[in-house]
Structure formats: C-alpha cells, structure tokens
Amino acid sequence: MQISEAESQVMEVLWSGSPRTAEDVVAALSDQQAWQVATIKTLLNRLLKKGAVLAEKDGRRFLYSPLLTRDQWLVTESGSMVQRLFGGRIAPLVAHFGQHGKLSADDLEDLKRLVKELSDGK
Numbered sequence: 001m002q003i004s005e006a007e008s009q010v011m012e013v014l015w016s017g018s019p020r021t022a023e024d025v026v027a028a029l030s031d032q033q034a035w036q037v038a039t040i041k042t043l044l045n046r047l048l049k050k051g052a053v054l055a056e057k058d059g060r061r062f063l064y065s066p067l068l069t070r071d072q073w074l075v076t077e078s079g080s081m082v083q084r085l086f087g088g089r090i091a092p093l094v095a096h097f098g099q100h101g102k103l104s105a106d107d108l109e110d111l112k113r114l115v116k117e118l119s120d121g122k
Contacts, residue, residue, distance in 0.1 A: 001052060003050070011073065019056065021064070022064070025044070051067060053068075
C-alpha cells in the first residue's frame, strides 16, 4: 500500500494514539503543518479508501484508527527504497551511509552486534 508523505504524517499521529477525531489530528500536527481541518479530512478519506484506517461514527463525528500498522508500512517503504536505490541489496545501502559519514560509532557497534546475532541464528 502506497502512502504519500502527507498521509504518513497523519498515520504517525494515529499510530501514536487512537482513536482520534480529525480535529485531534489537526491539533497534533499544528506544530509541524499549517493544515486546515478540510485538508486533514481529505487525507483521512484517502487513507480510508486505501484501507489504511478505520472510521467509526461517534455522534456527529468520526473516530479514526489505523488498520495498517507502522511496522507493515516500514517493511513496504524500506523494501521499496532499498529496491529502487540499491537493487534490493542492504550492503550497498550501509556502505553508502558509511562512505558519506552518516554512521556514528554507536551505529557501527549496533550493526556489528546485529550481524553477530544474525550469524549466530538469534
């Protein structure tokens, strides 16, 4: 399921706590975006049509909850990015970040630990 950058910001709000009204989403995004309620409702409707969120009627308003989990979205997005930019291979991705100074000493230690855990079958 493809989710736009704007839609992903709405999803982040829903992933952080649900259910929420459109007004709740607007309030949560107000520091980052100057979106109006109508814009948020448009984004929520797009996400509804895609099957990423559920809307439940609560009086005169709707309460929105995510159907798509953040982990499901990350798997799709990260896999797509790695495929598009690095032919589906992770090693060139890590090498790219290493060559451009984007890996800290802590990152390198985490990667070493992860590779060891994966090699040991944990």
